Amino acid sequence: MLSSVQINAHNHWVSVYEPLPNERETLFAKYEVTPDMLEYAIDPFEKSRVELDREANITLLIFDVFVPNANPDDDITAPLGIMITNNNVITFTNAQTNFVNGLIAELLPKFPNQNQSIKIMDLVLPLLMKLATAFFPPIRKADSQRKALQRGIRRQNNHVSINQFMELETNLVFILTSLQGNVALLQQLKRLMGSKLTTPHQELLDDIIIEAQQGLEMAQTTSDVVARISGAYSKVLDSNLNQTMKFLTVYSIILAIPPIVSGFYGENVDHLPFASHPFGWQITILITLIFIAISIWIMFNKRWWK
Template identity: 35%
Template sequence: MANRLIEVDSLMPGCWISVVDPTAQERKMLIDDYGLDSDFLKSSLDEEESSRVEQEENQTLIIVDTAVSEVQKDDTLIFYTMPLGIILTDHYVFTISLRENKVINDVVSGRVRNIQTQFRTQFVLRLMMNITASFLVYLKQIDKTSSAMQRKLHGAMKNHELIQMLELEKSLIYFSTSLKSNDVTMNKILRGRVVKLYEEDQDLLEDVLIELKQAQEMASIYSGILSGVVDAFGSVISNNLNIVMWRLTMVTIILAIPTMVYSFYGMNTLDLPFAEHTWFPTLLSLLLTAIVAFVLFKYKKK
């Protein structure tokens, strides 16, 4: 069936080989049996590798950053980027990553349409299109998470909301940096010096570049908004804490009044009025407490 991926038992020209977290033995097989450049393979499995394109003899390495989301143990949602290595040889396309990749899984499962691995350049461009689309999806998810955190802003006094917002802000910085790197890499491909481009690939490449620009603009806008929200978030938490401390101070002052009155009457002195009666210090305590409470609440409203 056309445009449908089929798993084959043995390699044939036009195949796509997906490699995820290969063992030492599998790495040796990729180098010895399939002739992959050892440096290209090492770069593809390096978490710190930045997006770039490089050519060596009959092989071309394209490293792009992909978006990843993860929920930590404290239920904090984080986003980060992970490099994906794409190695083009004369007859095959290899994708190599250190961990599972959502875009690759979507392609394997058939959720991505119009995939034809025999057209290697077109296949790479469609991968790039879906990688960029995943950035847009995660950016919208960041915006929704940010909006949900903002709704909790008014009554927030815990660290969880603030930590979540800081993680989102950090994620947007990662996304912006990765999108800029991917944009540079795609522009190098656009020149046609590294990867051979066919006429039908030009429109697809331009679509990828447009999506990249849109993702960069979204990341920049969200980053600016989130930065202001985080600052406001910290101020609100500080203000809420001050309100709580003020209430506790009021309660402490009000409760101190009866204690002071009974302390004076508990010293067994006869000079105090009605020292022999219990009702008077009780009445005096209630009266003074009411006056102090009234003054404090009136001051608070101001």
């Protein structure tokens, strides 16, 4: 789907949603988009970066966005293509990133169509600010989930809590990777276009970089804490398992003593001690208990229980 909204007399915002073949031809012919740039913009696996086509005067920003209400099987971040041409800003969205069109629609009323002083970057930079700060709530939510899981796991260690920690850690890795790419993109954008921007635009871009770096630091801290806690409690579970296996080993050794003693006396060997004694059966039980007591004493002295 392709739609166009006028920003002023010369500039338009073009929204492109999973373009069909005829819509691609429109992009090539009417909006001077090159085939290579289009493929970069709609690729769902592109990483955050700035791509330039100096001959066509096209600047393409691949900016990772946080996807609210993402399906459990989908990634929680996705790339958004923002293409800046001579007179247009073109956004490329899909099912995951289509919510960005709503954010842009909220910004458009601030730009009267008759105001010729409006620049394309007056739309692009505020949009980048919204997208950069959109990472803050999920990072804070992840930290709150971490605290809740940590409180629960203190009461009872179980694999369910560890699995929840692993899922939380995975989500933070996606957020962290996206923020690292976004910070690099913004810094590259400043190097490439800083001299062409107005002073207010330069200041706004600096603010966006600061916000993105702050989000990166928050995500890094939360990710490190989650990873350390998950690793620590995994070790606790491993230690508990080792203790259980050690107990079962000791228990099996103790249980092996009665069959050994009774086996000897069950062979009908006449010369064994107490074989012909009238209380021989009771004596064999006593011998068994003595061996068990000796075994337990040895194990305690060897600290096999620790």
